Amino acid sequence: MASNFSSVPVLDYALVSDPKRKPEFISQLQHALINVGFLYLTNPPVAQGDVDDLIGYIPRLFALPQQAKHEIRMANSPHFLGYSKLGAELTRGETDHREQFDFATPHTCRWSPGAPDYLRLWGPSQWPEEAALPGFKATFERYLAQVQALGYKFIELLAEAFGLPHDALAQFYDSDALMQHRAKIVKYPVPSDDASSDQGVGPHYDAGFLTFLLQASDHPGLQVQNLSGQWIDAPPVPGTFVVNIGKALEFATQGLARATSHRVLSPPKGSPTPRYSVPFFQNISLDTRLTEHVLQFPAEILQLKEQRGAAAATDSVNFTEFDREPSGRVNLIGRVKSHPDVAAAHYPDLFKQIFPDGLPAQGSAY
Numbered sequence: 618m619a620s621n622f623s624s625v626p627v628l629d630y631a632l633v634s635d636p637k638r639k640p641e642f643i644s645q646l647q648h649a650l651i652n653v654g655f656l657y658l659t660n661p662p663v664a665q666g667d668v669d670d671l672i673g674y675i676p677r678l679f680a681l682p683q684q685a686k687h688e689i690r691m692a693n694s695p696h697f698l699g700y701s702k703l704g705a706e707l708t709r710g711e712t713d714h715r716e717q718f719d720f721a722t723p724h725t726c727r728w729s730p731g732a733p734d735y736l737r738l739w740g741p742s743q744w745p746e747e748a749a750l751p752g753f754k755a756t757f758e759r760y761l762a763q764v765q766a767l768g769y770k771f772i773e774l775l776a777e778a779f780g781l782p783h784d785a786l787a788q789f790y791d792s793d794a795l796m797q798h799r800a801k802i803v804k805y806p807v808p809s810d811d812a813s814s815d816q817g818v819g820p821h822y823d824a825g826f827l828t829f830l831l832q833a834s835d836h837p838g839l840q841v842q843n844l845s846g847q848w849i850d851a852p853p854v855p856g857t858f859v860v861n862i863g864k865a866l867e868f869a870t871q872g873l874a875r876a877t878s879h880r881v882l883s884p885p886k887g888s889p890t891p892r893y894s895v896p897f898f899q900n901i902s903l904d905t906r907l908t909e910h911v912l913q914f915p916a917e918i919l920q921l922k923e924q925r926g927a928a929a930a931t932d933s934v935n936f937t938e939f940d941r942e943p944s945g946r947v948n949l950i951g952r953v954k955s956h957p958d959v960a961a962a963h964y965p966d967l968f969k970q971i972f973p974d975g976l977p978a979q980g981s982a983y
């Protein structure tokens with residue numbers, strides 16, 4: 618195996634704006650995309666003041682009275698946006714030990730009766746009452762807009778790293794107003810002394826194009842699976858994002874950009890504080906069928922993939938339907954599996970297809 622990795626590479630975004638050093642960045646990016654599928658980004662173009670403000674809000678968000686969180690529960694939302702209480706989510710059929718709020722960039726739902734179900738996947742966020750957490754919504758929206766802009770820029774850099782014109786992947790997006798990207802604010806609580814599982818979130822791949830993860834406390838726990846199947850730590854590094862590749866981008870780049878399996882372990886028993894994180898998931902247009910967009914890569918770039926070698930078999934959640942179905946449908950199926958109770962309320966037909974025996978015993982709290 619030519620290119621196994623034992624740590625996650627660190628790339629400095631400041632190089633991008635220095636014409637002399639940008640080629641260095643592009644070459645490091647090419648290596649990280651093809652061989653690792655994860656990287657740390659230092660000096661990201663997101664105001665540190667906004668990041669710090671967001672980090673300050675997170676414990677207060679989770680400390681809202683249970684009733685205030687219940688009012689914005691995900692079960693209210695056909696868009697799978699809102700609050701999920703501890704243990705409400707499944708990965709590989711196992712309960713994840715995390716509490717979370719799903720928010721998204723602004724979007725007006727385009728669905729109308731008779732249109733495909735998957736157009737309902739995007740719509741407005743549910744925000745806590747302004748008086749309960751003054752300034753939180755504005756801060757988080759400011760943060761999301763900056764990470765969204767970074768995401769589009771990063772896709773251009775990725776195209777360059779793969780020898781394509783910088784706008785080669787623009788075909789996967791609609792205009793800004795028609796797009797929606799999603800971010801979660803997550804709390805991994807310290808397990809109680811008698812807890813049997815340390816699954817914060819089980820081994821999985823992300824679904825979309827790129828994920829930009831802010832590790833918002835100093836707890837390690839994120840682990841990334843290398844080519845031989847070992848779990849490599851990706852601990853928090855202040856001032857950085859962890860960037861990784863989703864299955865849709867892997868498919869769109871013919872496997873050049875590697876989607877890498879990862880998981881999060883709960884904080885150790887007895888820790889004084891929980892772990893917090895904010896993953897931002899960059900989506901592609903809901904209507905895109907990936908098989909209809911074949912990118913033409915230079916032969917010497919495609920060769921780099923052959924040199925990488927194959928990844929060991931993994932039992933992480935996979936997304937096999939990508940090639941045939943519109944991306945919105947692939948995503949909707951993923952959401953139904955993760956949040957069956959929300960699906961039962963809003964997508965009863967699809968729910969019955971996927972869970973013919975009804976709600977699983979766990980993961981049905983909201």
Ligand SMILES: O=C(O)CCC(=O)C(=O)O
Pocket residue numbers: 803818823830832839879880881894895896
């Ligand atoms: O919380 C983290 O550090 C990572 C979360 C993650 O991988 C996910 O939600 O997809």
Ligand SMILES: [Fe+2]
Pocket residue numbers: 821822823828879
């Ligand atoms: Fe993930």
